[in-house]
Amino acid sequence: MAHHDPQMSAHDCGDCPIRHRAVCARCETDELLRLEQMKYYRSYQAGQTVIWSGDRMDFVASVVSGIATLTQTMEDGRRQMVGLLLPSDFVGRPGRQVAAYDVTATTDLVMCCFRKKPFEEMMSSTPHIAQRLLEMTLDELDAAREWMLLLGRKTAREKIASLLAIIARRDASLKLRSAKGKLAFDLPLTREEMADYLGLTLETVSRQISALKKDGVIELEGKRHIQVPNFDLLLEETGDDSDGGFLV
Amino acid sequence: MAHHDPQMSAHDCGDCPIRHRAVCARCETDELLRLEQMKYYRSYQAGQTVIWSGDRMDFVASVVSGIATLTQTMEDGRRQMVGLLLPSDFVGRPGRQVAAYDVTATTDLVMCCFRKKPFEEMMSSTPHIAQRLLEMTLDELDAAREWMLLLGRKTAREKIASLLAIIARRDASLKLRSAKGKLAFDLPLTREEMADYLGLTLETVSRQISALKKDGVIELEGKRHIQVPNFDLLLEETGDDSDGGFLV
DNA sequence: CGGAGAGTTGACTAGGCTCAATGTCCGTGG
DNA sequence: CCACGGACATTGAGCCTAGTCAACTCTCCG
Incomplete structure (x- = not known):
């Protein structure tokens, strides 16, 4: 199967299926070129763990295809999923060293990863990425709050x-x-x-x-x-x- | 009581108790001056409703003192609080016309409000506010996800x-x-x-x-x-x- | 003193959990 | 080809936690 190729052929951002929805949605052509220099693709099989909570995390990423989940686990094993990541969703938090949640691929998964350091530098120098990320984060916050109603009262x-x-x-x-x-x-x-x-x-x-x-x-x-x-x-x-x- | 004065004396941002934690934390002196022109204070008594979900909302705001809550209500009256707003927390979403949640003052409350239109314009022209707001929103998202674990599994x-x-x-x-x-x-x-x-x-x-x-x-x-x-x-x-x- | 709002406590109920058995699908190897 | 094993799913029986309904207390305040 295709996912045995660990390093996918680096696609052109212009052809990317999530180009207009992901964190890079607002970027101009020159900004995309800069992003292309720090990006690389990673593939995971269904069921594989992408990151464990507490692990050092030296990248941030966009889900290109497939579905991933964010889960929290208590000491005694109780688990709560706190996010469902679909294509174009963003993984990782700029400014954070360490993953806060387990990230797991529930289907075969392809992620477009950016090395964290250069990504953060780019974020502070060009506003387009931060603007889009703010918008996406606000949407996620709304979704999380809707989920709170579900968990608490339904x-x-x-x-x-x-x-x-x-x-x-x-x-x-x-x-x-x-x-x-x-x-x-x-x-x-x-x-x-x-x-x-x-x-x-x-x-x-x-x-x-x-x-x-x-x-x-x-x-x-x-x-x-x-x-x-x-x-x-x-x-x-x-x-x-x-x-x-x-x-x- | 003091809150009977609807228009509090406009404080100098430099003396503001939440100056270093609120959405304006990163702003320079000149940016603060610009913010002062669009800001006004509003006070609420304990128990008063600040905004109803679905209401048109023509401002965003920071909590200066007191505590407010965000709640969602289902048709049959079941209620779930989805946020607790403490001093320096931000209320409202840039780009949204209408409130998504009920906002209620649980103690006497003072908010520093910004007219939405000029605030949004300032957000797109100066990066400091958007940067800080992103940081605060990411923190809130983490808090919401911690709360999801509590609601779902504890x-x-x-x-x-x-x-x-x-x-x-x-x-x-x-x-x-x-x-x-x-x-x-x-x-x-x-x-x-x-x-x-x-x-x-x-x-x-x-x-x-x-x-x-x-x-x-x-x-x-x-x-x-x-x-x-x-x-x-x-x-x-x-x-x-x-x-x-x-x-x- | 009476009334209203907030909080406590009790008796009972019920929705969802636990533990356990059984069923279904599918890939693998004899 | 079929039997076996394993992962995933369904179903049942009984229990327990938290919800419901109701009575009562406490405190404040007019």
Whole structure:
């Protein structure tokens, strides 16, 4: 498979699939050239750990393709996922020496990494990167706060419905609204990963998915493929206001 | 009382108590002068609502003194606090028209407000504000993610202990480590507000506080004043690693 | 003294967790 | 080709933590 090549052929930033959404979105041509000099690609297989919390981290990166997760773990093993990283999302914090969370590839993953030192220098000299990073960080903060409401106040059923709605929505936006008939997508997470994201146990996740299936809100094909006959019905199960989330 | 004066006497930024921590921390003298032209103070009484979620918001602001909260409310009334705003914290999002959360003063509150339009213009022309705001936003994101772990995975007792530890730590840092004997502080939140912050009911909050008191972890004097005879004991109840949080 | 708001405590309930057995899918090797 | 093993998932039974509903206390203040 392709990921056995550790050093991907360095693509031209102009052709990059995340060019217009990533941290480099606002950069001019000359700034991109400078970024190209400090960038390198890294690939990970599904399941591989990218960084362990507490590890020294000498780069920051953008997710180019695939999905990664940020998780926190307590001493006794309790785990909470605190972020889901999709293509164009940013990994790492300028000014921080050490990773604050475990970063794991849940699918095969390609990241565009920048050596931290030159990246930080560039950040302070050209405003375009910092501006875009601020915007992205504010979006992440909003997402984290929405997740706080889910974790603190939603029922198990509402949590599952919310997660499915988020994945469905994201999938639909990638497919450019080609969802004519039923909305359908693959779950990028195992039941256990969903549990870690939602603050539940994997058994409860499984039970609630079965319940939503029994009630006709979703249809399952295999364990991972989900069809949504009526998206509004799913939205009603999330507990959110009927109009919520469309402004973002 | 002083807060009946709606327009506080405009202080000189140089004397401002949050000068070195707020969004203006990095600004030079000339930049401060520019900020002074667009700033005005507003005061709120304890319990007053500063902004309702969904309201048009034509300013951004820094908390000068007092404590405010950010909360989200579901249609059926379930509430989750998603942020606690302390002096120097920033309110509002550049580029957003409308408030995303309810902002409420839990104590008497003074805010230093900037008209949004000129503030945004200044942000794009001078990098110091955006730099500082990025730093503050990244800190808030970390705090939100720590809170996600609490909401998703901690027990009621651990949640209470964590909140008390956070308040105690903040209080100690304000008092400049004058905590010779016992650590002691006042709770700035009612039981219900604590419940909304921790994803619990107020009854559970009350019970767990009583339990911590019975077990000698804390001592109560009245309803709001708390003494901590042994801070390490309290930390053990939080569920966090023994060394956690000191790097921040 | 009465009333309102905040807090405490008790009795009971229920939603989600734990532990355990069973089921499904898929790749590997005999 | 099929049997086996392992990873992932489902389902059941029982328990326990935190929620619900309700009574009561405390304190402040008019």
